[in-house]
Amino acid sequence: GNSVTQMEGPVTLSEEAFLTINCTYTATGYPSLFWYVQYPGEGLQLLLKATKADDKGSNKGFEATYRKETTSFHLEKGSVQVSDSAVYFCALKGAGTASKLTFGTGTRLQVTL
Amino acid sequence: EAGVAQSPRYKIIEKRQSVAFWCNPISGHATLYWYQQILGQGPKLLIQFQNNGVVDDSQLPKDRFSAERLKGVDSTLKIQPAKLEDSAVYLCASSLPRQNTEAFFGQGTRLTVV
Numbered sequence: 001g002n003s004v005t006q007m008e009g010p011v012t013l014s015e016e017a018f019l020t021i022n023c024t025y026t027a028t029g030y031p032s033l034f035w036y037v038q039y040p041g042e043g044l045q046l047l048l049k050a051t052k053a054d055d056k057g058s059n060k061g062f063e064a065t066y067r068k069e070t071t072s073f074h075l076e077k078g079s080v081q082v083s084d085s086a087v088y089f090c091a092l093k094g095a096g097t098a099s100k101l102t103f104g105t106g107t108r109l110q111v112t113l
Numbered sequence: 114e115a116g117v118a119q120s121p122r123y124k125i126i127e128k129r130q131s132v133a134f135w136c137n138p139i140s141g142h143a144t145l146y147w148y149q150q151i152l153g154q155g156p157k158l159l160i161q162f163q164n165n166g167v168v169d170d171s172q173l174p175k176d177r178f179s180a181e182r183l184k185g186v187d188s189t190l191k192i193q194p195a196k197l198e199d200s201a202v203y204l205c206a207s208s209l210p211r212q213n214t215e216a217f218f219g220q221g222t223r224l225t226v227v
Contacts, residue, residue, distance in 0.1 A: 031212075032212050032213045034215055036218075042220075043204070043218045043219060043220045043221055044156070044204065044206075044218040045218070046215045046217075049213075049215055051212070051213035089155055089156070093212055093213075094212070095212060096212060099212050100158060100161060100168075100169055101146060101158070101206070101208075101216050102158070103148075103155040103156045103157075104155050105154055105155040106153075106154070106155045
């Protein structure tokens with residue numbers, strides 16, 4: 001079945017550092033890929049998505065590119081802020097209208113001054 | 114646009130008791146998901162509905178968990194009897210029935226079984 005593998009956290013960075021959170025996936029066909037974020041005390045919310053190969057999703061300075069050849073969807077941000085501290089989840093939705101949404105285990109990011 | 118509504122937000126019960134959670138999805142969203150999120154882990158899909166039919170319940174512990182979605186709108190998830198390992202946040206999400214659309218999540222219900 002489909003699966004998502006994320007790098008383990010926590011990731012601790014100083015403010016203005018460059019961020020990469022790795023995500024690779026296993027799926028049949030051409031899934032859609034998502035990054036969700038969970039801020040402390042809040043629910044899951046969509047950060048960005050990409051629905052076909054070579055698409056780049058972006059939002060709030062975060063970017064991720066759908067790489068079919070390496071089955072990856074790594075999350076990047078050029079300069080993190082303290083307010084980016086949260087747990088980040090990579091997810092995929094398989095092919096078809098009744099497709100399942102499968103999540104990775106999550107990566108906690110802590111940004112310090 | 115109203116989001117996904119869940120209740121209650123918190124629940125504490127003793128083991129072997131029963132509990133029910135309620136979810137009201139975004140209007141027009143045919144797909145509804147229930148996830149279990151144990152502390153420090155990613156959400157695990159328990160059951161997925163398309164309208165009022167079950168699409169996937171392969172990871173639902175059917176000896177104790179049940180879910181229904183009457184009239185293809187609201188849904189309830191029940192646990193009976195609860196075990197200590199059921200302590201988790203139960204998330205409801207909804208989406209349009211298309212592969213390229215995201216799911217929208219409710220705030221979740223935090224269940225503590227003591």
